[in-house]
Amino acid sequence: MKSATSPHAPPQRARRLAVEDYVSGVLSGDVALLARAITLIESNLRQDEERAQQVLERLLSHTGKAKRIGITGVPGVGKSTFIETFGCFLVEHGHKLAVLTIDPASARSGGSILGDKTRMEKLCGLPNAFIRPTSAGDHLGGVARRTRETMLLCEAAGFDVIMVESVGVGQSEITLHSMVDFFLLLLLPGAGDELQGLKKGIMEMADLVLINKADGTNRLRAEHARADQAAALHCLQPATPGWKTEVALGSGLTGEGVPEVWAHIRKFYAELEPKGIIAQRRQQQVLEWLGALIHDELRRRFDRDPRVIARLPGLQEALRHGDMTPVNAAKILLETHTSANSTPPEARKTP
């Protein structure tokens, strides 16, 4: 009704592109079109979501050729500086690098992301580097989905190294680990495990531990930290079967250790790719991702079901007064939800 010539078109700032435009643009390595394809993926509009999936499906056969590297560590460990130095090194050596960030809180704290981009100024200026923080969204799969799909787009656009950085709090390392081949954990020299958010789980995911900031007067402390962490790793199962997780020293500031990290990652692929271990990990990741998408959506549909929302306060009241067991309340809500699925609200009447 808004426009006679294009009755269904939503208001758009740029000319709306066809699926084919995105596909050919991304495949030709056009960074402006890559950025627009990512924006399409990030859109919360249902029609954009459908087109985004069509674009992705057309591109899938062109994905999977990059090295997918996850980088994590607590705030203050020097992730941005390290990624910038490491990234510049890779670009200088002929690689095309995409840097993505998983930050579940990015919708709220946009500042830190902006800060990151500002700090990676040198890397930002290089033509073969692409930096894109993933903003949290409201649709199926959330930030993990956006990062995952952005990674695929970058691969289709010819980027051969993808670094995915997590902010390193709570769930985000697990999400990160579920989408990369190689997991690099940055630690500080001389800080206690507690301060570094070092849970046992995170050490178990690392394919390489790098004691960062091992420069100047920190060197000795870094050597000690290396020995400590190597001893701790000794008790753990290897993160990747057939691969020994080592502890290295390095400095994002001076660049020391950076070529060694890259040599380490290349060795990882050289040894494990022929054995099929990388392919196997990726297949496992896709299946787990499918499960996560489904269970998130089941939960979301339940939580947003208007019949459930209408029924909930009365049941909560009954629970509060001890008039009902949680199991019975759960059964009533599940029944409400299931019948709501099969019958439209208008057709049901309460006597």
Added chain:
Amino acid sequence: MKSATSPHAPPQRARRLAVEDYVSGVLSGDVALLARAITLIESNLRQDEERAQQVLERLLSHTGKAKRIGITGVPGVGKSTFIETFGCFLVEHGHKLAVLTIDPASARSGGSILGDKTRMEKLCGLPNAFIRPTSAGDHLGGVARRTRETMLLCEAAGFDVIMVESVGVGQSEITLHSMVDFFLLLLLPGAGDELQGLKKGIMEMADLVLINKADGTNRLRAEHARADQAAALHCLQPATPGWKTEVALGSGLTGEGVPEVWAHIRKFYAELEPKGIIAQRRQQQVLEWLGALIHDELRRRFDRDPRVIARLPGLQEALRHGDMTPVNAAKILLETHTSANSTPPEARKTP
């Protein structure tokens, strides 16, 4: 058809009791009937489940009066010995004590549970002590539900202290924390945090940390451990608002520190109950439990949906070959599941 007199009765070893029999038996403090009521709760038969919920609903107004204490710590920390000594102390001081165990793996490793009961011989012999490990089951809510409901039955039967022990691996401490008022963490003197499975999360749940085995030659090491843990706690948010988590020394073997633990717990209730903090925690726990029950069941129904199971291998194959995105596969499976909910399988035909 099996019997003319009682056509619907399943084969039973003991005479089948009516809901009323369970209710009056439990309320009178009859331990044999309490045990049978717990067995009813643990049954996987649908009709038993319904009766169990009826029994629980009738008893709900008689529950909630006990102190609910959670106890955790790694295997080897001396949980059983400590619980036995602490339990005997409580019974000697006129309390009625129930000891329950959360062990998600109990269905497989029945041995350790039996071992626990054997080790708590002295406590087992006391008339006012009731020890019941919770076996894992296959129905809605699993081992957490059984333990939770067993706790309510014990309260209705007049037990005024409930100790719930977790085996202390993975999820079980979180489950434990979701059903108790007071959370006691046992630690070993002189063992590294790593060895004790000491994740930051678990320290954050503790209302009291007890360095156990602080006897004989261990005493000095225990003093050191106490100072270390107190320093670590200093950086954390208190587990319970308005309550300072302390680190105490004790020995399940000699009984040292046991009266102090009890004094500590009584102080916890004396200070926080009037402020409504215990009641608030319990209400929160019930609501979270409701959510957990529902989301588990949604997931279970999906995973067991025969249409989903039939559709899955083809989609997995498409994912493996990169013919489809996980998001599209998820949408197809969700659609399959939802339509299966609304229409019986016989009524749907594929053209």
